[in-house]
Amino acid sequence: MNIQTLKSKIARKEIDTVLVVFPDVFGRLIGKRVTAHYFLDYVAKGGTHSCNYLLTLNMEMEPLSGFKLANWEKGFGDFDMRPDLGTLRLLPWQPGAAMVICDLYHHSGGRVEEAPRSVLKRQLEALQGKGMVCKIASELEFFLYNTNYHTAFDSNYKGLTPSSDYRIDYHTLQPARDEAIFRAMRNQMEEAEIPVESSKGEWGKGQHEVNFVYDAPLVMGDRHMVFKQGAKEIVEQNGKCITFMAKVDAGEVGSSCHIHQSIWQKGKSLFWDAKRKEGSKFFRQFLGGLMKYSPELSYFYAPTINSYKRYQSASWAPTKMAWAYDNRTVGFRVVGEGNSFRLENRMPGADANAYLAFAAMVAAGMAGVKENLDCGELYEGNAYVDPKLPSLPKSLREAADLLEKSSLARQVFGESVVEFYVHTARCEVEAFDNAVTDWERVRYFERI
Structure with a gap:
């Protein structure tokens, strides 16, 4: 939606409120609701402000x-x-509302480089300087429960009933009981300029997946974040709730955010060698960078304490650093051919901040190109049980330590950005270290 369309809708009294937001470090959309006319008269031209805390x-x-x-x-x-x-969009699930996403700036005029959207923009500007563009798409998995958020909160998120009675991966029967919700979700997201490719049941009880049509990383990041908030609002309106936690239950599969990526130049994919009908040298270099640098950038794929509990053997989430063709046991799965030839990063969980995950993938891959790295031999077999393969980081503490030591991260993101996210991670680790959990009470209350 452009500004002229917004003006017309406001004049016809179809829009009376504009949500003015920015994504925070957790991927939440933070901001304020302003009246439509105030937005046109002031905010659209001069912006607004928010506390830097x-x-x-x-x-x-x-x-x-x-x-x-x-x-x-x-x-x-x-x-x-x-x-x-360019991010103006209707919010069909909120009557009379539109949304615009903002970038953060200091009063001096400089961009707030630590802001997630700024982190991604910096990497895309570097890519554009080489005459290249990235095409990317995310997939989001989540669990749907038969209760609303308020009731779930009151129960301390315990005893929630999944929306299906059994695992529903690719099933069309039990997911039909919630098709009214998913139909509304697909159609309303389309109206909000978030084109959905498909929705489907996933492997867990009550677990679902939504796939988005690919686009440029900044556009996809915006769509990804608006979808997460919009989906929560839509299911709440239907008396239910969803979670994008990476691992909501120790006895269940985790929820991922698989990311599909390719790099293009002059209308052609640089990942494909048309003569050899295989991945190009550029692709091998790019994937080589991802293989080398993803461990030290893993915070951007897995930013919470809970993220690392998703990495379990035979769980559909990767545990080892390897790549292969169409193999779901590895970190990097390669699929497609021709211009659809691409890599799928299976490391990020549904809790990942899409802007930061996309930025890390572009940065790591292009470092591989610059250093003329190679991705090595493709892996064949079950990576879960191969002791020779290097493991992914096992905790947020480890990820923070790796990020702090990463010379690549400091070079491509900047010292201040690295220090900011290392400290963010360590604050979360400290909070968890100080928490007393249900596991501890059950284990120790009577028997110690």
């Missing part, structure tokens, strides 16, 4: 100490929020 919070909205970007010593001032008018 919004990038230095924990999940409970408590300000965290130790950040240089924003802190009590500096008084927690404001960031400028500048609308990207």
Whole structure:
């Protein structure tokens, strides 16, 4: 939707509210609702503002100490929020509402480089400087439960009933009981300029997957984040709830965010060698970079304590660093041919911040091209049981340590960005270390 269309809809009283938002480090859309006429008169032209503490919070909205970007010593001032008018969209599930996504800037005019959208933009600008573009698509898995969020909260998220009685991977029968929800989701997302390719049942009880039509990374990142919030709102309106946790139950499969990626130049995929009908040298270099650098950038694929509990053997989530053709036991699955030839990164969970995951993949892959790396021999077999293969990081603590030591991350993202996300990760680790869990009470309350 462009600004002229928005003006027309406001004049016809079809739109009266505009959500002015930006993605925070967790991928939440943070911002404010402004009246439509105020948006046209002021915000669309001059932007608005928000407190800079919004990038230095924990999940409970408590300000965290130790950040240089924003802190009590500096008084927690404001960031400028500048609308990207190319992101204007209707929100069909919110009557009378539209949304625009903003970029964050300092009052001095400089971009807030630590903001997730800025991190991705920096990598895309570097790619564009080489005359290249990235095409990318995400897949999102999630669990659907037969209760609303308020009731789930009151129950401390215990005892929730999945929307299916058994595993429903590719099933069309039991998912039909919730087809009214998924039909609304698919169609309303299309109206919101988030084209959905398909929805399907997944391997877990009550688990589903939605696939998006590929596009440029910034566009896909915006769509990904709006979908997550919109999907929660749509199911809530139907008396249910969903979760994008990477591992919601120890006895269930995890939820992933598989990412499909290719690099193009002058209308052709650089990943495909048409003469040999196989992956090109560029592809092998790019994948070589991903193989080398993904472990130290794993925080951007797996940003929470819970993320690493998804990496379990025979769980459809990878545990080892390897690549193969159409093999779902490895970290990088290669599929397609011709211009559809692409790699699938199976490491990110549904809790990943799409902007950061996309940025990490572009950065790692292009480092492989610059260093003339090679991805090595393709893997054949069951990677889960192969002790020779290197393992993925096993905890957020390990991922934070690897990111801190990463010279590539400091080079391509900048020192301040790396320090910011390392500290973000360590604050989450510290919070978990200080928590007393249900597991501890069950294990120790009576018997110790």
